[in-house]
Amino acid sequence: MIADSLRSWLDYLKQSDRVATVERTVSPKFELAAVAKHLDGKKAVTFKRVEGYDMPVVVGIVANRRWIAEACQTDEYELIHKFTNAAANPLPCRHVEGHEAPVKEHVITQSIDLLKALPIPVHHEHDSGSYITAGLLIVRDPKTRKQNVAIHRLQVSGPDKLGVLLLPRHTNHLFKQAEAQGEALECAIVIGADPITMLTSQASTPFGVDELEISSALRGSPLPLVRCETVDVDVPANAEIVIEGRILPNVRAPEGPFGEFPKYYGPQSDKEVIQVSAITHRNEAMFHTIIPAGYEHLWLGGIPREASLYETIRQTVPTVKGVHMTPGGTCRYHAVVSIRKTQDGQGKNVVFAAFANSFDIKHVVVVDEDVDIFNPEEVEWAIATRFQAEGDLVLVHGTQGSKLDPSTHDGVGSKMGLDCTVPLDSEGFRYKRIRIPGYEDVSLEDYGL
Known part of the structure; x- marks a missing residue:
């Protein structure tokens, strides 16, 4: 296994130049965290010499969603399905x-x-x-x-x-x-x-x-x-x-x-x-530390929440395709959900199912399955072109939220859902996405680029 232990996982990351090694002595107070933060999500870091200690410190071993999928020997899209199956069938x-x-x-x-x-x-x-x-x-x-x-x-x-x-x-x-x-x-x-x-x-x-x-x-x-x-x-x-x-x-x-x-x-x-x-x-x-609010912190909490959220939504909308707790929403507060829409109103049902799954969830964006939920630009495009607040906005006040969200009143606040799915009765060409034939087959190396 590539992730049988912390050591085997670090060896695997080193093979693809995903571990930075710091040889100079660093202070465990602030300096270590400051250096690691600069590489957050890009490389894991091993600090060989920590002032006052003989023991090295490692940071950021799973600070990237793709790395976690690799450790589980799957890809980003199948990760939550594999996780959900393991949770349902403990060994x-x-x-x-x-x-x-x-x-x-x-x-x-x-x-x-x-x-x-x-x-x-x-x-x-x-x-x-x-x-x-x-x-x-x-x-x-x-x-x-x-x-x-x-x-x-x-x-x-x-x-x-x-x-x-x-x-x-x-x-x-x-x-x-x-x-x-x-x-x-x-x-x-x-x-x-x-x-x-x-x-x-x-x-x-x-x-x-x-x-x-x-x-x-x-x-x-x-x-x-x-x-x-x-x-x-x-x-x-x-x-x-x-x-x-x-x-x-x-x-x-x-x-x-x-x-x-x-x-x-x-x-x-x-x-x-x-x-x-x-x-x-x-x-x-080796001593492992997680930089609080860094990607390692967020993804370790976010992916299991995605698995739980997927299962909750699936009970209401069986055609759910994927869920993503976004890092910008601290992998706790913001959820993006893709569905294969078969009935009008499903987008709003997804919003309420997400709110019921976790009181931490504050904002939910529901999109069609053609939108890449892991691409923030794609999600923003769906909001920009498939959403009208007059009929597609869900707003609920006085709900329980996270007490660590400073914008709430001791954890009580508002929640919002955006249904960005295409209406089923829309004229076919109106929401037709543009595409260039052959784009996917182009290799820039063939053109000397």
């Missing part, structure tokens, strides 16, 4: 012993100091400190033994403590159950996982579905897992680093501000706290 993982797991080559259980052990960056000007941004937080349901995987922002708040933002989703549900019993929730934070497991960690699934089993299905072979040293959690055996710990009951501490995906800061508030009990890592381990 059990394969357990290995500790001596078989590279991530167990070094085990630290005493005198833990996160900032001495790991080159955890400070990314933005007003971030409250060093943040782990590419850590897969894994917890186990003690009743079903199923695990849940998600990415949560993690602030270093002490030598062996992390502040964690738990949104009202599955990890938070399991923690609340444990806290109600006065118990901590055991967890593991995986840093430097393979890109497929990074992607499946963001799957929108019913409670009780193990995202690591979705990774197995998407890979086409069981993901090897190993049991942690100090907690009852299984982690990818080929990961670079694992931080083990417990989310403490009835303990809260200040966390934030932190630069988030909408390119604004999430404010400071009291959040849950993780007490770290161990760190394990590979020989010559």
Whole structure:
């Protein structure tokens, strides 16, 4: 597999000159993020020398939608279909012993100091400190033994403590159950996982579905897992680093501000706290960080949302052809949907289905299947020539939205849909797209160009 581990994926990217290597020493405070941001979406970056550390840092390993499709051994158009199929048909993982797991080559259980052990960056000007941004937080349901995987922002708040933002989703549900019993929730934070497991960690699934089993299905072979040293959690055996710990009951501490995906800061508030009990890592381990609001951040969250959105719309309009959560809309707020229109009114039905899929979705553009939804110029052309606000606009006020959208009133705002599909009763030549015969067959090399 080209994406069996972070290392094999980096080797694959290097073969096509998609990895930049920085040899000079960089500061983990701002400088590392600043350099990586200049290459965002163009190349992954390996920082060989980070001031104060022997461990290199890698950034941007899946900062391009096409790269993610390659890692999943498909193309951009089939990516969400392959992802959806894997989510619907999880495959059990394969357990290995500790001596078989590279991530167990070094085990630290005493005198833990996160900032001495790991080159955890400070990314933005007003971030409250060093943040782990590419850590897969894994917890186990003690009743079903199923695990849940998600990415949560993690602030270093002490030598062996992390502040964690738990949104009202599955990890938070399991923690609340444990806290109600006065118990901590055991967890593991995986840093430097393979890109497929990074992607499946963001799957929108019913409670009780193990995202690591979705990774197995998407890979086409069981993901090897190993049991942690100090907690009852299984982690990818080929990961670079694992931080083990417990989310403490009835303990809260200040966390934030932190630069988030909408390119604004999430404010400071009291959040849950993780007490770290161990760190394990590979020989010559690499630390993976995600630049918040960069393409890697956006695409990892956006593609699983596309898969979920596609399935929701398909229940209402079976002829949906494709969906795209655009990077300009932070891969959360803006959706472009293409359909093969068979009945009038379907475009508006798509809009309402999209709103129902996720409260984050704010603006929806619906186009015909001849429009390339991944080409912003094509989408804008459809808006310009196939949309009239008088009859094609859907506007809904007072809806729940994202609290990280500063234009809302504490998360409450308006949503808008644009039906840019061609009317079925239109005269055929009126919307006939111009074309030059033979254009697709021209090779400029044949003309000396």
